[in-house]
Amino acid sequence: DTAVSQTPKYLVTQMGNDKSIKCEQNLGHDTMYWYKQDSKKFLKIMFSYNNKELIINETVPNRFSPKSPDKAHLNLHINSLELGDSAVYFCASSHQGTDEAFFGQGTRLTVV
Amino acid sequence: DQQVKQNSPSLSVQEGRISILNCDYTNSMFDYFLWYKKYPAEGPTFLISISSIKDKNEDGRFTVFLNKSAKHLSLHIVPSQPGDSAVYFCAASAKKGAQKLVFGQGTRLTINP
Numbered sequence: 001d002t003a004v005s006q007t008p009k010y011l012v013t014q015m016g017n018d019k020s021i022k023c024e025q026n027l028g029h030d031t032m033y034w035y036k037q038d039s040k041k042f043l044k045i046m047f048s049y050n051n052k053e054l055i056i057n058e059t060v061p062n063r064f065s066p067k068s069p070d071k072a073h074l075n076l077h078i079n080s081l082e083l084g085d086s087a088v089y090f091c092a093s094s095h096q097g098t099d100e101a102f103f104g105q106g107t108r109l110t111v112v
Numbered sequence: 113d114q115q116v117k118q119n120s121p122s123l124s125v126q127e128g129r130i131s132i133l134n135c136d137y138t139n140s141m142f143d144y145f146l147w148y149k150k151y152p153a154e155g156p157t158f159l160i161s162i163s164s165i166k167d168k169n170e171d172g173r174f175t176v177f178l179n180k181s182a183k184h185l186s187l188h189i190v191p192s193q194p195g196d197s198a199v200y201f202c203a204a205s206a207k208k209g210a211q212k213l214v215f216g217q218g219t220r221l222t223i224n225p
Contacts, residue, residue: 040217043203043215045213094211097209099203099211100158101211103155105155
């Protein structure tokens with residue numbers, strides 16, 4: 001009964017591969033996000049979707065493509081992975097118009 | 113260009129005493145601020161927030177203070193408990209409900225028995 005769940009929890013892959021991270025929320029929220037926590041520990045927003053519509057795209061390389069099949073899911077697909085993509089990726093969700101987001105447990109992506 | 117900074121990477125406090133975590137910001141357009149708490153291998157969880165029209169917000173053992181002129185906010189935890197040991201993130205938004213949070217890099221709080 002996890003509120004925001006993302007899979008996998010750990011992902012190790014080689015440079016150049018394509019990978020996806022899945023996220024689902026069962027809170028009935030309208031808005032979902034992807035955040036990246038880099039090696040310096042800053043959490044930075046990548047994307048937000050509201051009711052399946054892209055709202056925020058923070059100058060993320062177009063190798064990153066979010067997909068929202070419905071408002072309970074926001075998946076992140078990454079093409080041609082690079083070493084610098086290694087980070088922890090957090091999915092989150094919130095009610096429309098609120099900033100108090102609920103986060104998943106994170107996916108640690110390691111590109112070798 | 114980090115708009116939200118938490119200059120103390122770590123803080124150690126004795127159980128029962130007050131913990132004070134600090135956060136500075138540079139963007140004068142920020143007017144809504146939040147604190148999140150994060151345990152290892154978990155995602156951040158919302159703790160407390162404050163709007164720029166207030167200078168203090170209290171919720172149980174947690175109080176957030178905002179000094180707009182200094183562009184500074186702080187989180188006070190009193191009394192500190194061992195379960196408070198976690199990483200605390202400060203976050204800011206240009207408008208309440210804008211749903212675009214800018215986070216600091218976190219402060220690791222350790223409560224010693």
